[in-house]
Amino acid sequence: MTATDLRVPHFQEIRHTLTGKRLEVYNALARVVSATPTELAGVMGWDKTSVRPRLTELVDMGRAATTGARRNSQHVFIAIHQEEQTQLF
Secondary structure, eight states: OOTGGGHHHHHHHHGGGOOHHHHHHHHHHHHHSEEOHHHHHHHHTOOHHHHHHHHHHHHHHTSEEEEEEEETTEEEEEEOOHHHHHHHO
């Protein structure tokens, strides 16, 4: 088993933590398809300092990723759906 093979079981262990603010940010990101933290904060009516940490958590959980693109000097994020999660690893 390779190191990447271990990430799918790990995701199964942590997916229940996608609640509260993380879930709100994830759902908003999934609706808009791609966004910077500032753009997403505007859509949600939140301050970007509340959105940015949730995006980092979602990336760490494998539920969001950066596209490699940047807008207004910020990374652009996309949501990763559970079906896609299993295909990535």
